[in-house]
Structure formats: C-alpha cells, structure tokens
Amino acid sequence: MKIIASQFTPASIDCNECPIKHRAVCAYCEKSEMALLEAMKSYKTYAAGDPIIFAGDKMAFVGSVVFGVARLSQTMEDGRKQMVGLLLPSDFVGRPGRAYSAFDVEATTEVTLCRFERKPFEKLLRDIPNLRERMLEMALDELDAAREWMLLLGRKTAREKIASLLTIIARRQNILPDAAKNEVSFDLSLTREAMSEYLGLTLETVSRQINALRKDGVIKLEKKRHVIVNDFARLLEETGDDADGGFLA
Amino acid sequence: MKIIASQFTPASIDCNECPIKHRAVCAYCEKSEMALLEAMKSYKTYAAGDPIIFAGDKMAFVGSVVFGVARLSQTMEDGRKQMVGLLLPSDFVGRPGRAYSAFDVEATTEVTLCRFERKPFEKLLRDIPNLRERMLEMALDELDAAREWMLLLGRKTAREKIASLLTIIARRQNILPDAAKNEVSFDLSLTREAMSEYLGLTLETVSRQINALRKDGVIKLEKKRHVIVNDFARLLEETGDDADGGFLA
DNA sequence: CAAAAAAATTGACTTAGATCAAGGTCACAT
C-alpha cells in the first residue's frame, strides 16, 4: 500500500524516523520511544462498508486512521442509527482504559488503520507526557466538534444541515476556498445514506435537499458524489452559522 | 457560603488539605502543589439565570463548578438555541489554551465556581502530569456523554427524549434506584425552557410529553419540578435505549 | 457488454412536533 503525503492533515508533525506520518505516532518520536513503538505497531486495511468493531466488542487495539474514511455510530434496537464521529486520516480510534467499545466503527471508504495493542499503549500513555498532552488536545478538539454537531442535530433545518455538512467536509479536506476565486470542489466520500446518518435525516430528505441546493445554484454536482461550489460564502450563509463563525481559536 | 459534602459526586477524591472537595483540585494535591494552587484559587457565585461568560468573550479563567447547575450553549443569529453541556458540581469550565470562549455559559440555578487564572493554570497543566491525566479522563467522559446526546438529538422521539433526560438527571444526582424498591425521586433543576434547549424541542412539546408520561403512570409530579419514579425500569424502557445500555465501562 | 445490484431520485401522502394563542399557577414583594 502506498501512502502519499497529501492525505495527511497539516497538523501532522514531521518525523524522519517514522515511515507513516500521523499525529499520534509522531508525538512519541520526540521522546525517542521509536523502538518500542515500532515493535507494537501494525497496519490493517478494511474494505469499504466493512465493520471494524461492534459496540460491546472487546477492544484489543487502539490506533489511528492513516488512509480513508471511517465512521463511529450508535444503533438503537429498532435500527435507528446515528453517526457520532467521522474519522479521517490522523483521527484516533478507541479509548485508552476502556476494554469494550461503546460504539460501532465501520469503514466508509477503504480504510487503513495503524494499530497498537491497547495495554502496552496505555503504559506508554503513562510514561510519555507528550503523548498524554497530544491525546488531551485531540479529545478537546473532538469535543468542540461534537458540540457543533449537537447544534446541527438539535436546531438546524434539513437544508442547513446539508450546507453545514458540505462545509465541514470541505474544511476537513483542507480545500480552503482560494481567496481570489472563492471556488472549491471536493469529493463526498459518503453515500446519501451515510449523510443521513450523520445529519439525523432520512436519505430521501438528503437527496431532495442536495438537489434543492443544486437547483438554487448554490452547488453543482458531478457524478453524484463530487461537489463544486462556485461561491463558498454563499454556501456558508446557507449553514445558518454566524458570518465569522467556527473560528474556535 | 457553606458547602455540604453530599453535593459532590462520588468521583471526588478525598483530600484533607483542600477545603473544597472537587476533582480538578484534588488531583493536584497529590503533587503537593497546594501552596501555588491556593494562591491562584478564587470563588465566585452567580445568581440563577445570570450569564457567566458569552461566546467570543475573553476567557481569563478556567475552573470548575462546586455548587449548583450551569449550562453551556450555542445560539444562532435568529435566536435558536441549543444546550451543549450541562455542568454539575465537579465539572470543568473552560478550555486550557483557548483565549476566547466558544460557547455561552449561564447559571441555571445559583452556581459557585472555583476559578483559576488561565495562564498560570496552563503552566500547572504542563508541570503536573497527574493533572493532565485527570483532564484527559474528564474530556473523554464528556466526549462519551456528547455522543449519547447526539443520538438523542438526531434520532429519538420527543417522549424518548424526555424519558432520557429524566434518567440522565437521576443518574447524575446519583439517585440510583434502590434495588428493593426500584423507586427514585429527584428535583429537576431545569425549567421547561431549559429542558427544551437541552433536547432540541420547544417548551410546549416538553410540557405535553412530561404530562403524557404522568398520565401514563410512568412518573408522578410534585410542584412541577420534583419527579417521582415508581418503576425506574419502566422509565428506562421509555428512553429507547438498549436494556443493558449505557454501561460504557 | 449485458444483467444484476446498489445508490439515488421523485412523487403522493402522512405525521410528529412546531407555531400561535389563550389561560392557569405559583412565588413573593409590596
């Protein structure tokens, strides 16, 4: 499997020794715990749609996404399903100290995880202060994201939800609008159904609202999954968020 | 101000030196940083309904709730409002490293905060490994709570939302049902409006659903804000959650 | 390439919860 640099977020720390550049790993390198880490590390690739772990299953591993998109979700007995985390490269999977998964984790596209056995990882977490610091940073970032997501789920209209999801995906792929052109284009790596699970809607409503935004000239579509936004500011207006919004510095 | 022990969650660590027992403080005591801490610490009490900080305001302090109930919320330009955090005694307020608040914080009942200046607190966070560990634990717990909340907001019916909120409040007040009696009773320290902000509903719907649960014999009401649950298992069924649910070990 | 499967769209109809509009209760301050 070939891994190309552009798939990693700019938050990645550059690390010469480490063949795979992603945040959780490189944070330790500073402490030259490489040997230990290298011994623990293993990679596993899952096909699109495959389950990675089910809620209640034993969590032998923690790790992080190095390639692809995964999702964290919760399912009710009658089948109602809510996504509660969208995992892109550099995102962490699992909770140190927790033996059984609280959520379902599924591969949305093909996904490669860099995995560590949980027990030795927890020891490292105790021994390496930098790693703990990094984990805290990541947990707090996720908490902020979860809280914005709660506003979306509790108070936004279907159209605002779709517009918000599009801006979230665009931002997370670091396709910032070119200040001059103000135009962006990106792939939705989610099916309409996955979007509906993210947004707390039905897939029919997702389809209708995407097409409404298209008819209103806010977005263009190519092959159903590729979005072109001519006027990013216009899309931002459709999210219902504050004009300055989401700077969370 | 007199503070009585029963107002603190059992998660509190006992600490002889510290006059106020709450988790964030006592974690440091282990490292005998008491002198430094004592110098930094200040208490402030807010009346019910008072704003503690507005989104975008400068955050000079971080701290934790020692008494009362506060809430974290987000407001859209047109006034739609979503609660994103319910802060009970021992809960942390603010994010180390962040200069401006991302959310509104308001006192729901009368609230006392134990506050630390942010900058020196951040230094402590760098110097005291235990404190960082404690903060990580707390952030991960909040993240789990946020994810359950997302399921509630995205997929539950109004009746399930109310039943869920009641069980959440009962649990957070540690009013576990007596195994023999299976009956609990507790105070809702939230108005119908605050409940609607928590649940992503209108206050009319909250009122109707609370009264529907009452008519159906799931709960009894005393003075509008005091709830008596004769059969806690029955209430749990009404939440829509798995029978075993929410053990998140 | 054709057939089958998967994903997406579109239409007709229903419904849970929102909205709008009175009233009723309760705490407490004069």
Place this chain on the structure above:
DNA sequence: ATGTGACCTTGATCTAAGTCAATTTTTTTG
C-alpha cells in the same frame, strides 16, 4: 391579601420532514 411577572399548560392549526412506493441512474460483475 393581592397584584405582578415568571413559569407552565392546553388547544387549534400548520408544516417540515418522514414514510411508502416506484422509477431512474450508476456501478459492479460474470
């Protein structure tokens, strides 16, 4: 005790999004 304002309830009506049911488009695969 009584009046004022905050809080809550209840009813009538509306509507955004859900549900059910085809149909079309895209992708996969034999």
